[in-house]
Amino acid sequence: MKTGNDVLERARENIGDAYVFGCFVPKDYPNWHDCFDCAEALSYWYYQVAKILYGTNQHKNPRTADAWTGFWLIDAKRFGKFISISQAARTPGAAVLRIGAGIGHIVLSDGLGGTMEAHSTAKGVIASTLSNRRWTHGILVPGVAYEEGHIIPVQRPVVYRLVSPYMTGDTVREIQNRLIALGYELGKADGIFGPKTYNAVRQFQVAHVLMSDGEVGPVTLAALREL
Numbered sequence: 001m002k003t004g005n006d007v008l009e010r011a012r013e014n015i016g017d018a019y020v021f022g023c024f025v026p027k028d029y030p031n032w033h034d035c036f037d038c039a040e041a042l043s044y045w046y047y048q049v050a051k052i053l054y055g056t057n058q059h060k061n062p063r064t065a066d067a068w069t070g071f072w073l074i075d076a077k078r079f080g081k082f083i084s085i086s087q088a089a090r091t092p093g094a095a096v097l098r099i100g101a102g103i104g105h106i107v108l109s110d111g112l113g114g115t116m117e118a119h120s121t122a123k124g125v126i127a128s129t130l131s132n133r134r135w136t137h138g139i140l141v142p143g144v145a146y147e148e149g150h151i152i153p154v155q156r157p158v159v160y161r162l163v164s165p166y167m168t169g170d171t172v173r174e175i176q177n178r179l180i181a182l183g184y185e186l187g188k189a190d191g192i193f194g195p196k197t198y199n200a201v202r203q204f205q206v207a208h209v210l211m212s213d214g215e216v217g218p219v220t221l222a223a224l225r226e227l
Contacts, residue, residue: 001143001144001145002049002050002143002144002145003092003093003144003145003146003147004091004092004093004094004111004140004144004145004146004147005092005093005111005147006049006050006093007045007046007049007050007093007108007144008092008093008108008110008111008116010045010048010049011041011045011108011116011125012116012127014032014033014036014041014045014125015116015125015126015127016124016125017033017034017035017036017118017124017125018034018035018036018124018125019035019036019037019038019118019119019120019121019123019124019125020035020036020037020121021037021103021121021212022037023035023036023037023040024040024066025040025041025043025044025067026062026063026064027043027044027047027048027053027056027062027063027065027067028047028062028063030048032044036118036125037118038069038105038106038107038117038118038119039055039067039068039069039071039072039104039106040067040118041108041117041118041125042055042067042072042095042106042107042108043055043056043065043067043072044067045108045116046141046144047062049144050141050143050144052141052142052143052144053065054072054075054079054080054141055067055068055069055071055072055075055095055106056068056071056075057071069097069098069099069103069104069105069106070099070104072095072097072106072139073097073099073104073137076097076137076139079142080139080140080141080142081139081140081142082137082138082139083138083139083140084138085130085135085137085138085154085156086151086152086154087138087148088109088130088135088138088139089109089111089113089130089138089152089154090109090111090112090113090148090149090150090151090152091109091111091138091140091146091147091148091149092109092110092111092146092147092149093108093109093111093144093146094108094109094111094138094139094140094146095107095108095109095138095139095140095141096108096109096115096130096135096137096138096139097135097136097137097138097139098133098134098135098136098213099136099137100134100136100161100162100163100213100215101161101162101163101198101214102161102162102198102202102213102214102215103212103213103214104213105117105211105213107128107130109130109138110127111147111148111149111152112149112152113129113130113131113152113153113154114127114128114129114130115127115128115129115130119211120209120210120211120212121209122209122210130152130154131153131154131155132155132156132157132217132218133157133159133217134156134157134159134161134215134217135154135156157217157218158171159215159216159217160172160175160193160215160216160217160221161193161198161214161215161216162193162194162195162197162198162214163193166192166193166194167192167193168191168192168193169191170191171221172191172192172193172197173189173190173191175193175197175201175216175221175224176189176190176191176197176200177189178224178225178227179197179200179201179204179224182204182224182227184200184203184204185200186200198214199214201214201215201216201220202214204220204223204224205220208223210223
């Protein structure tokens with residue numbers, strides 16, 4: 001049986017490849033280096049190693065199966081196994097997913113607190129970290145063997161985002177003031193992270209080649225404060 005480590009090693013072959021949001025990858029193409037987005041990358045790596053179609057809109061034809069973070073969540077509910085983020089952090093090859101009001105993201109755990117992922121337009125396919133980022137689910141794919149290592153601490157930051165009820169406070173007001181100063185239309189800075197703030201954050205992220213999920217974590221907040 002193929003292992004999570006096998007999937008991780010396959011993923012490393014694509015370091016440096018381009019990220020294109022919405023890029024489609026034929027899962028059965030053995031030497032693909034054209035482009036990836038986050039879900040297409042993980043589905044491609046799993047198919048290349050284990051010949052399992054997972055996180056896709058159908059499970060029969062690898063040439064046409066389309067991957068999406070939402071499909072990863074659906075398949076995990078139907079076929080897979082959810083694990084904690086801390087368990088995923090110490091399990092090579094585990095998938096780690098973020099689902100929210102905006103665009104989701106999914107990465108492959110390296111078992112040491114790091115990731116392999118199709119990150120963003122600016123960075124492409126890279127090795128990165130799980131810490132200081134928001135995650136919602138750890139996922140194991142059936143038909144793949146996994147081995148857990150030692151406990152890995154994963155720092156979980158406050159991430160300002162569109163939720164119900166809306167997030168509020170001085171940091172939200174600071175985010176709004178920075179966006180207004182940079183020319184984004186929000187009206188007044190009311191300290192409430194609503195749809196207008198979410199849309200302005202996404203526009204800022206696109207303009208500055210950041211991950212455009214509409215969420216303000218440490219990276220986006222630092223970028224706002226630097227300008």
